Structures are given as C-alpha cells and as structure tokens.
Amino acid sequence: MIQPFNLKAYLDNNTASPAALHQQYLNHQLVKVLKTTGFDSDYVSAKGAWLYDENNNAYLDFLSGFGVYALGRSHPVVKQALIDAIEMDLPNLVQLDHSLLPGLLARELIKRAHPNLTKVFFTNSGTESIEGAIKFARKATSKERIVGLNHAFHGLSTGSLALNGSNEFKAGFGPLLPKVTHIELGDLKSLENQLKQGDVAGFVVELIQGKGVYMADASYWQEVQELCRKYQTIFIVDEVQTGLGRTGKFFCYEHYQLKPDIVTISKALSGGFIPVGAILMTKEIHSKVFNSMENAVVHSSTFGQNHLAMVAGLATLYVLEGENLIENAQKAGEKLVEKLKKLTEKYEAFNDVRGLGLMIGMSFSEPKSLSLRSKFKLLEAAHKGLFSQLIVSPLYTKHRIITQVAAHNVNIIKILPPLIIQDKEINYFVDALDDVLQDMHKGNSAIYEFGKNLIKTAITSR
Numbered sequence: 001m002i003q004p005f006n007l008k009a010y011l012d013n014n015t016a017s018p019a020a021l022h023q024q025y026l027n028h029q030l031v032k033v034l035k036t037t038g039f040d041s042d043y044v045s046a047k048g049a050w051l052y053d054e055n056n057n058a059y060l061d062f063l064s065g066f067g068v069y070a071l072g073r074s075h076p077v078v079k080q081a082l083i084d085a086i087e088m089d090l091p092n093l094v095q096l097d098h099s100l101l102p103g104l105l106a107r108e109l110i111k112r113a114h115p116n117l118t119k120v121f122f123t124n125s126g127t128e129s130i131e132g133a134i135k136f137a138r139k140a141t142s143k144e145r146i147v148g149l150n151h152a153f154h155g156l157s158t159g160s161l162a163l164n165g166s167n168e169f170k171a172g173f174g175p176l177l178p179k180v181t182h183i184e185l186g187d188l189k190s191l192e193n194q195l196k197q198g199d200v201a202g203f204v205v206e207l208i209q210g211k212g213v214y215m216a217d218a219s220y221w222q223e224v225q226e227l228c229r230k231y232q233t234i235f236i237v238d239e240v241q242t243g244l245g246r247t248g249k250f251f252c253y254e255h256y257q258l259k260p261d262i263v264t265i266s267k268a269l270s271g272g273f274i275p276v277g278a279i280l281m282t283k284e285i286h287s288k289v290f291n292s293m294e295n296a297v298v299h300s301s302t303f304g305q306n307h308l309a310m311v312a313g314l315a316t317l318y319v320l321e322g323e324n325l326i327e328n329a330q331k332a333g334e335k336l337v338e339k340l341k342k343l344t345e346k347y348e349a350f351n352d353v354r355g356l357g358l359m360i361g362m363s364f365s366e367p368k369s370l371s372l373r374s375k376f377k378l379l380e381a382a383h384k385g386l387f388s389q390l391i392v393s394p395l396y397t398k399h400r401i402i403t404q405v406a407a408h409n410v411n412i413i414k415i416l417p418p419l420i421i422q423d424k425e426i427n428y429f430v431d432a433l434d435d436v437l438q439d440m441h442k443g444n445s446a447i448y449e450f451g452k453n454l455i456k457t458a459i460t461s462r
Contacts, residue, residue, distance in 0.1 A: 017042070018042050019031055019034075019035075019040060019042070037389070037392075037393050037396075038393050038396060038397040039393075039396055039402075041053050041057075041059070042054060043059070046061075046073035046074055047072070047073055047074045048072040048073060048074075048418070048420060049061055049072050049073075049417065049418045049420060049421055049425050050073075051073070051402070057400060058400065059396075059400040059401070059402060060399075060400065060401045060402065060425060060428060060429065061073070061402050061417075061418065062401055062402055062403050062415045062416065062417045062429060063402045063403060063404055063415075063416055064416045064417060064418050065267075065272065066241070066267065066416065067240075067241045067246060067267045067268060067359075067416045068267045068268065068270060068272050069268075069272045069418050070244060070245060070246060070267075070268035070272075070316075070320075070325070070418060070419045071268075071271055071272060071316060071319050071320070071325065071418065071419065071420065072272075072418040072419075072420045073272055073418075074272075075271060075272065075319060077315055077318065077319050077322075078271035078272070078273055078312060078315040078316060078319065079273070081311050081312070081314070081315035082273055082274070082308060082311055082312060082315075084311075085307055085308055085311040086308070090307045092306055092307040092308075093302070093303070093305070093306055093307075095302075099305065099307070101305075101307050101310035101311065101314070102122060102305040102310050104310070104314060105120075105122075105310045105313045105314050106119075106120035106122075106278075108313075108314065108317050109265075109278060109280060109313075109317075110280070112250050112251070112317075113251070113263065113280050114253075114258075114259045114260075116259050116261070116282050117260075117263060117280045117281060117282060118282065118283045118286075119280070119281050119282070119283055119285075119286035120278055120279065120280055120281075121136075121278065121279040121281070121286075121299070121301075121304070122276065122277070122278050122301065122304040122305050122309070122310075123266070123276075123277035123278060123279065123301050123304050124275050124276065124277060124301060124303055124304060124309075125155075125266055125275055125277050126154075126155055126238075126240030126241075126264065126265075126266035126267060126277055127154065127155025127156060127157045127160045128155075128157070128277055128301065129240065129264035129265065129266055129277040129278060129279050130154045130155050130159065130160040130163065130204070130238060130240075130264055131155075131157055131159045131160060132264075132279045132299060132301075133202070133204070133236050133262045133264050133279055133281075134146055134159050134160075134163075134177070134201075134202065134204075135289075135299060136234075136262065136279065136281060136285055136286075136289050136299070137201040137202030137234040137236060137262065137285075138201045138202075139288060139289045140201075140234065140284070140285040140288040140289060141201045141202075141232065141233070141234060143198075143199050143200060143201035144178075144179045144199065144201060145179040145180070145181060145194075145197075145199045145200045145201060146162075146163065146177075146179065146180050146181075146200070146201060146202050146203075146204060147180075147181045147182070147183060147191070147194050147195070147200050147202070147203045147204070147233075148163040148164075148165055148180060148181070148182050148183075148203075148204045148205070149165050149182060149183060149184070149185050149204075149205055149206070149209070150165040150166070150182050150183065150184050150185065151165045151166060151185065151209050151211055151212055151214055151407070152164055152165035152166075152182075152204075152205070152206055152209060152211070152238075153165075153166075153206070153209070153210050153211045154204065154206075154238055154240075155240075156169055158173070158176050158177060159176075159177045161173065161176055161177075162176035162177035162180045163177075163180060163204055165182050166211065166407070166408065168408045179199075181194055181200075185209065185214055185216055186216050186220055188220065188223050188224070188227070191203070191224065191227055192227055192231075195227055195228070195230075195231035195233050196231055198231070200231070200233045201233065201234060202233060202234040202235070202236045202262070203224070203228055203233050203234070203235055203236065204236040204238060205224070205236070205237060205238065206237075206238045206241070206242065207221065207237060207239075207242060207252045207253060207255075207256065207258075208241075208242050208247065208252060208355065208356060208359055210241050210406075210414070211406060211407035211408075212361065212406050212407045212410055212412050212414075213354055213355050213359065213360065213361025213406055213412065213414055214361075215354060215355075215356075218255070218256045218257070221256040221258055222256065222257070222258070225258055225259070225260075228261075234261045234262060234285065235258075235260045235261050235262070236260065236261065236262040236263075236264070237251075237252075237253050237258070237260040237262070237263050237264070238264050239251055239252055239253070239263050239264060239265050240264055240265060240266045240267055240277070241267060241359070241416075242356075242359060243263070243265040243267075243268065243269075244265065244267075244268040244269055244316070244320065245268070245320055245325055245326035245329050245357070245419055246268065246329065246357055246358060246359050246416070246419070247329070247333075247355075247356035247357035247358075247359055248326065248327075248329045248330030248333055248356055248357030248358075249326065249330075249357075250320075250326060251263065252356065255356060261281065261282050261285060262279060262280065262281045262282075262285065263279075263280040263281075264277070264278070264279055264280075265277060265278050265280070266278070268316065269312070269313045269316055270309070270312050270313070270316070271312040271313070271315055271316040271319070273308075273312050274306075274308045274309045274311075274312040275309065276309035276310075276312060276313055278313075320419075323420070325419040325420060326419070328419055328420070328421075329357040329358045329419040330357050332358060332417075332419075332421050332422070332426060333355070333356065333357040333358045333359075333360065335423075335426055336358070336360065336417075336426050336429070336430070337353050337355065337360060339426065339427075339430045340353045340360070340362060340430065340433070341353050343430070343433065343434055343437065346434075346437075347437045347438075347440075347441055348367045348368055348369065348372070348441070349364050349365065349366070349367045349372065349376065349387070349437070349440070349441065350362065350363075350364055350437060351363055351364065351365045358415075358416065358417050358418075358419060358421070359414075359416060360414070360415050360416075361406055361412050361413070361414050362412065362413045362414075362415070363411065363412050364387055364388055364391070364411040364412070364413075365411065366380075367441075371443060372440075372441060372443070375443070384409040384410075385405060385407075385408065385409045385410050385411055387411050388405050388406075388410070388411040388412060388413050389405055390440065391413060391433075391436055391437070391440065392404060392405055392413060394436045394439070395432055395433065395436055398432075398435070398436070399428075399432035399435070399436070401428075401429060401432055403415050415429075417429075
C-alpha cells in the first residue's frame with residue numbers, strides 16, 4: 001500500500017501562488033476582477049463568521065459563500081459527523097438499493113415542511129433542483145410553458161438560465177429552454193393573463209429575489225397562490241437561498257402562509273461542507289412523474305443521495321435547532337436592520353434597507369447636495385451601479401468585510417451573514433459602513449480615485 005497522502009505537507013511544499021494557478025489553469029478574468037476591486041487576498045483558514053489570511057488578518061464574512069455558510073465556517077458538529085461517516089465505511093452509492101440515510105434526511109425535511117409536501121428528490125445543487133422542478137412540473141401537468149419573474153436568478157444551467165429574469169448571464173449561450181415567459185414581480189394582472197392561456201406548467205418564484213433583494217407583500221403572494229390553483233399551474237418556490245432559516249423561519253414561504261406545490265433547496269443544507277440540494281413536492285406531482293416501475297428512474301442524479309451529503313444535511317438540521325439559529329437569524333436581522341436604518345437618516349445617498357432575517361438589501365440613490373450629486377452622476381455615467389461598488393470595495397480593503405453588489409447595474413448591496421452572528425459582528429459591520437459612507441459623503445478623494453481606476457480598467461478590458 002502506498003503512503004498516506006499528506007495534505008498539509010503537500011500544501012506546505014507548494015511554491016505557486018493561488019492567483020498564478022488560477023491565472024494559468026482556471027478563470028483568468030476573475031483574477032483580474034479580484035485584483036481590480038481589491039479582493040485579491042489569499043485565505044488560509046476559516047472559522048465561524050471569520051476568514052483568515054496568511055498574516056492572520058481576520059475578515060468578517062457577510063456573504064457566507066452566497067448563503068452556503070448559514071452555520072458559519074468549519075462548524076465542529078458537522079465536521080465531526082462527516083468524519084464519523086467516513087470512518088464507518090458506509091456502503092455508499094450502491095444505486096440499486098434503498099439506503100437508510102437518504103430516507104432519514106427526507107423524513108426530517110418533510111417534518112419541517114407544510115403538510116402537502118410529502119416527497120423528496122435529492123440533487124447536488126440549487127440549479128439542479130430547479131432543473132428537476134421544471135421537468136416535474138411539465139410531466140405532472142402535460143403542459144410545456146414556464147413563467148418566471150423579471151430580475152430572478154435561479155442558476156446557470158440552460159433550463160435555470162432561461163428562467164433568469166435578466167440577460168447578463170445569457171449572451172452567447174442560446175437558444176435556451178423554449179416556452180419561458182417573464183413577468184414583473186407584483187403584477188397580478190400579467191400573471192393571470194399568462195395562466196389563463198392554459199399552457200403554463202409552473203410559475204417559479206423567489207419570495208425574496210437574490211438579485212436585488214426585491215420583495216412583495218403577503219397579499220400579493222396569497223393572490224399568486226390562488227391564481228395558480230385556479231388555472232392548475234404548479235406553484236414552485238425557489239428557497240435555495242432563503243431556505244433553512246435565512247429569513248428567520250425555516251422556509252421563507254412561512255412568512256406568507258403559503259403552501260407551494262414544489263420547493264427547491266440547497267446551499268445551507270450542506271453545512272458548508274458537501275454539495276447537496278433537494279426538491280420537495282406533493283405526492284400527486286411525484287406520482288405523475290414516477291408513475292410506474294418502468295419509470296422508477298425516469299429522473300435521477302448519480303451523486304444525489306451520497307451519504308456524506310445526507311450526513312451533512314442531517315447534522316445541519318441538528319445544529320440549526322440545537323443552537324436556535326433560526327430564532328437568532330430573526331433577532332439579529334431585526335437588530336441589524338434597525339441600526340442600518342439609522343444610517344439612512346444620516347447619509348443622503350443611503351435610502352433604503354429591506355429584507356427578512358439575515359437576507360438584507362441596502363439601496364443607494366442619487367444624493368441631493370450638488371457636489372455629491374455631480375460625483376454620483378459621473379460614476380453612473382461611466383458604469384451604472386458603480387457607486388455601490390465604491391462602498392463594497394473599501395468595506396473590504398479598509399475594514400476587511402466581505403459583501404457584494406446585489407446585481408448588475410444596480411446600486412444595491414446585499415448582505416448574507418451567517419446565522420450565528422452576534423452583537424460583536426453586527427456592531428463591527430455597522431461601524432465600518434458608517435465610516436465608509438462618511439468618507440464618501442465628505443468626498444474622500446481616495447475613494448473616488450479608486451472609482452476612476454475601476455472605470456479605466458473596465459474600458460481597457462473591453
């Protein structure tokens with residue numbers, strides 16, 4: 001037998017820089033983006049809400065891997081559960097079997113769902129969950145068309161990409177899934193006009209849109225559900241980012257007393273370790289897809305029920321409840337929003353804070369004062385949405401806080417902190433944002449010079 005693979009020694013003996021490896025073998029354009037925006041640090045460890053670089057500088061992670069790290073990073077309970085699973089030498093991925101762990105995780109998910117959801121199909125990701133939901137809706141209804149929302153984001157495979165409600169990711173990848181129609185969030189008349197044509201298999205929505213943190217009120221969602229029932233359209237709720245406590249409830253649909261026909265989840269279910277996703281659905285939908293022994297594997301996923309993913313999911317649910325993280329998400333979110341709203345009263349360019357739990361959007365708009373307004377217009381003329389990037393970048397370079405601009409061409413910053421955050425992290429973030437906004441409103445030349453450099457780099461890259 002060969003000697004054990006010594007990972008630590010292998011990494012210690014590596015002489016190439018991460019940036020150089022990515023430049024040569026992976027995405028060289030992303031390397032340029034990270035360098036231009038100042039996000040080109042190399043992290044060597046992570047724990048809880050914090051990342052650490054080779055100099056042991058701590059970075060507050062308010063992005064959570066786009067929501068993957070709901071439990072924070074390197075959670076010891078999930079890590080130990082995975083170690084235990086590996087050491088047990090479980091008979092994984094036999095395929096022609098009905099292994100225990102998928103059944104247990106499915107049961108735990110169904111316990112937490114509304115009573116009409118009784119069946120689960122496991123996937124490897126959020127986009128794969130959406131792809132499956134599209135197929136299931138079409139098969140169950142014998143209809144082809146899918147309706148989605150403008151500004152939506154559901155993934156980047158061809159089916160989920162077709163559902164996305166903006167064009168930023170689509171150029172050059174068509175033709176995409178046919179018979180997909182988009183309408184505006186909040187427009188019930190347009191929705192009914194589409195559904196009453198009788199050919200819509202499913203209406204796919206994020207209850208809080210990840211790209212922009214756009215929301216609608218409860219009455220709208222109740223009307224949506226009624227229209228789907230009326231016209232026999234499957235109501236599909238994408239909870240890939242909002243699910244598992246992110247919004248202060250296990251599922252976001254609970255805020256609106258909804259009973260969707262299909263719910264897709266992923267991200268946080270992984271515990272931050274093993275990719276996993278799931279499609280929750282009614283028995284009626286499931287029975288129409290898997291309608292005979294011949295069709296028992298009419299839809300499948302090779303790694304969907306792998307034991308490490310199932311263990312990660314089970315351990316994640318255990319931690320969410322054992323540490324009261326869903327309740328903490330609600331309370332911490334309320335506290336954070338309250339403090340951020342005070343900053344909107346202090347700074348004229350900061351005009352709105354919205355969200356639920358720890359999925360929060362901060363919106364910025366043209367200032368009223370002449371000097372600030374002229375700078376804002378200059379930035380926006382060069383590249384729409386650049387103003388918000390001039391907040392995200394110094395939050396990182398000056399205060400070591402990771403956030404993101406919420407979408408293309410908008411002045412909205414989204415934060416997705418891990419659900420474990422406490423007053424320390426909340427106050428650190430609010431104080432840092434206060435400092436950055438103060439610099440911007442004072443006309444700090446370094447910030448606006450950085451903006452000019454971003455513009456020059458963008459023009460050069462084209």
